[in-house]
Amino acid sequence: MKKPPTIKDVADLAKVHAATASRALNPQTRDKVSARTANRILEAAKSLGYAPNSAARSLRTKTSSVAGVIIPDLRNPVFPPIVRGIEDALREAGYMALLGNTDGDVERENELLLAMRGRQTDGFILATGRRADSAPPDGVPTVLVNRRTDAGDIPSVTSDNAAGVHATVRMLAELGHTRIAHVAGPQDLSTGWERYRAFLDAMEAHGLDSDPARIRFAAAFTEDAGRDAAIDLPDDITAIIAGNDLIALGCYQALEVNGLSCPTDVSVVGFNDMPFTSTQRPSLTTVRIPHYDMGFEAARLLLERISSPSAPAKRVVLPVELIRRDSVVRASR
Amino acid sequence: MKKPPTIKDVADLAKVHAATASRALNPQTRDKVSARTANRILEAAKSLGYAPNSAARSLRTKTSSVAGVIIPDLRNPVFPPIVRGIEDALREAGYMALLGNTDGDVERENELLLAMRGRQTDGFILATGRRADSAPPDGVPTVLVNRRTDAGDIPSVTSDNAAGVHATVRMLAELGHTRIAHVAGPQDLSTGWERYRAFLDAMEAHGLDSDPARIRFAAAFTEDAGRDAAIDLPDDITAIIAGNDLIALGCYQALEVNGLSCPTDVSVVGFNDMPFTSTQRPSLTTVRIPHYDMGFEAARLLLERISSPSAPAKRVVLPVELIRRDSVVRASR
DNA sequence: TTGTATGCGTTATCAT
DNA sequence: ATGATAACGCATACAA
Numbered sequence A, B: 001m002k003k004p005p006t007i008k009d010v011a012d013l014a015k016v017h018a019a020t021a022s023r024a025l026n027p028q029t030r031d032k033v034s035a036r037t038a039n040r041i042l043e044a045a046k047s048l049g050y051a052p053n054s055a056a057r058s059l060r061t062k063t064s065s066v067a068g069v070i071i072p073d074l075r076n077p078v079f080p081p082i083v084r085g086i087e088d089a090l091r092e093a094g095y096m097a098l099l100g101n102t103d104g105d106v107e108r109e110n111e112l113l114l115a116m117r118g119r120q121t122d123g124f125i126l127a128t129g130r131r132a133d134s135a136p137p138d139g140v141p142t143v144l145v146n147r148r149t150d151a152g153d154i155p156s157v158t159s160d161n162a163a164g165v166h167a168t169v170r171m172l173a174e175l176g177h178t179r180i181a182h183v184a185g186p187q188d189l190s191t192g193w194e195r196y197r198a199f200l201d202a203m204e205a206h207g208l209d210s211d212p213a214r215i216r217f218a219a220a221f222t223e224d225a226g227r228d229a230a231i232d233l234p235d236d237i238t239a240i241i242a243g244n245d246l247i248a249l250g251c252y253q254a255l256e257v258n259g260l261s262c263p264t265d266v267s268v269v270g271f272n273d274m275p276f277t278s279t280q281r282p283s284l285t286t287v288r289i290p291h292y293d294m295g296f297e298a299a300r301l302l303l304e305r306i307s308s309p310s311a312p313a314k315r316v317v318l319p320v321e322l323i324r325r326d327s328v329v330r331a332s333r
Numbered sequence C: 001t002t003g004t005a006t007g008c009g010t011t012a013t014c015a016t
Numbered sequence D: 001a002t003g004a005t006a007a008c009g010c011a012t013a014c015a016a
Helices: A007-014 A018-025 A027-032 A035-048 A054-061 A079-092 A106-118 A161-174 A190-205 A223-230 A245-257 A291-307 B007-014 B018-025 B027-032 B035-048 B054-061 B079-092 B106-118 B161-174 B190-205 B223-230 B245-257 B291-307
Strands: A066-071 A096-101 A123-126 A142-145 A156-159 A180-184 A215-217 A239-242 A267-272 A285-288 A315-318 A321-323 B066-071 B096-101 B123-126 B142-145 B156-159 B180-184 B215-217 B239-242 B267-272 B285-288 B315-318 B321-323
Touching: A007 A018, A007 A035, A018 A027, A018 A035, A054 B054, A066 A079, A066 A106, A079 A096, A079 A291, A079 B079, A079 B096, A096 A106, A096 B079, A123 A291, A142 A291, A156 A161, A156 A291, A161 A190, A161 A239, A161 A267, A161 A285, A161 A321, A180 A190, A180 A223, A180 A245, A190 A215, A215 A223, A223 A239, A223 A245, A239 A245, A245 A267, A291 A315, B007 B018, B007 B035, B018 B027, B018 B035, B066 B079, B066 B106, B079 B096, B079 B291, B096 B106, B123 B291, B142 B291, B156 B161, B156 B291, B161 B190, B161 B239, B161 B267, B161 B285, B161 B321, B180 B190, B180 B223, B180 B245, B190 B215, B215 B223, B223 B239, B223 B245, B239 B245, B245 B267, B291 B315
Parallel strands: A066 A096, A066 A123, A123 A142, A142 A156, A156 A315, A180 A215, A180 A239, A239 A267, A267 A285, B066 B096, B066 B123, B123 B142, B142 B156, B156 B315, B180 B215, B180 B239, B239 B267, B267 B285
Antiparallel strands: A096 B096, A285 A321, B285 B321
């Protein structure tokens, strides 16, 4: 494990000064060097297997080509595709991702932010945003993905939750459903909130009554929370719009406990189209969200922001798609 | 965006020299400073929100407290829990994870390794190992997780694949199954290979005939590859041991195509116990692998290795657990 | 076009 | 126990 060559080694071999080597090695400044010597230097670098020491470069330039990616928990199936999309977009620009999980703990998130900033992270992509969060005080380039803040002063990439809910309500209405329940997600997250508001909107738009007795709020976007929230819904409902797929699976459980069956008695719709929803019993009708693309776009937005930090905070909203499967049928009661 | 405080700012505030502040801030060298001044310095650091500049530290110490984690694809459900375990173990030691996906492409893996090494990565955790891979030539600390090499000269954390297969065969044998098929995974990966070898072993141990006609090799650990491989299995089999859960789901499909039903006609067993196997139809019997723990152990092993690189290459094998669900019943034919 | 000089923030070595 | 100093490798403003 002998130590790697430095730029000085390259310079010596090419019989130039280190500064000249630096200029030749950096594509940005290569034209400040005669083509002949530049070639000689590149040659030397290759023969030595030279790779720049990024610590030294970071120290000097204050940039690292590393982005911090902070999510609640990688084991939640929505995040892997998002992270994968982020990584692919970052890589195109020569960036890498430093990953951290918070489990929804704000303190842990702050620790992570601090630790990552100490590592010269050029910017952050956060999938942990809460509606009430405010922009980072020190102006480090930051992009939200999947969730956004109410204030809207942080760039974000989200999906068109409202359109998804409207499409769902329209489909159910066309199938004769009128007593439609909503098991909403947590209201402090934009995803839970937007879908809930859109539910009220869409019901009204279709002339349907959104009786509060048919609305429940799950404590979290989990199967258990979904079951607990759905367990005491009134018996006369014919459909449930769940805050997301996990909540929808919880609704499956609650219906079973109550001796009802999906889809015969009650149709169920989820949100996300996470993996293996198509092979559940019954296969789940759901609003597909382009998680990979959201991650990809978020990373591009971050890179944009890193190169021009003062540009206005763009907000990208990607389209969704309603996927009809076996969990939805015509209303029978 | 004012610049973050440096150790000099802390030192000035505490009215000491930067060198003293450095000693006080580093737990390793704290005892070289009087307790009183150390406290004063810590106080000052906290009040300024000081975080050490890791680029400078790396440049000086040649270490980064960053580990490279390279996996095939985060969207494969086995990897998120592994990565999460890695991250939790790394965090305990003040390390962070730089993540990269290869899609199984060796060239991309090499690019990633190079790029990460240029970023002063202290070591690597690879979930991409192939049986034929050899140890990295330059002696960078490296640990394999989930898969291992034949040579065994790289430390690894894997699960007891053989025990899982033996338990599975025993269960099936006790339920009266004799014509048991195996849809194996890729044989260039230790997981696919070990399970296949264990299958032959276990069948023999139970006095059962492992007719090659009842063995198939899937081209990949995917649902599609599993279906394609299982589609032409002989009709007289009563059980299938699949190389992993995704292959098992592919077997479900193949059985359906062939007009057979699981579990009535054929019992199916998978490997991994990935999320949502319990809610498939039928719920999948599978060998649960402690992915999170494997990741956690792998990270610990890497940290060990970073602190004493010349220690012998440990190989950790974690126990597995057979989870019986609806996809397995007594042999009826 | 190329060389010289300097500093990024930290820590190790020396001196006090 | 603390301070002074140098050096890690690189990039840049300035000089030649």
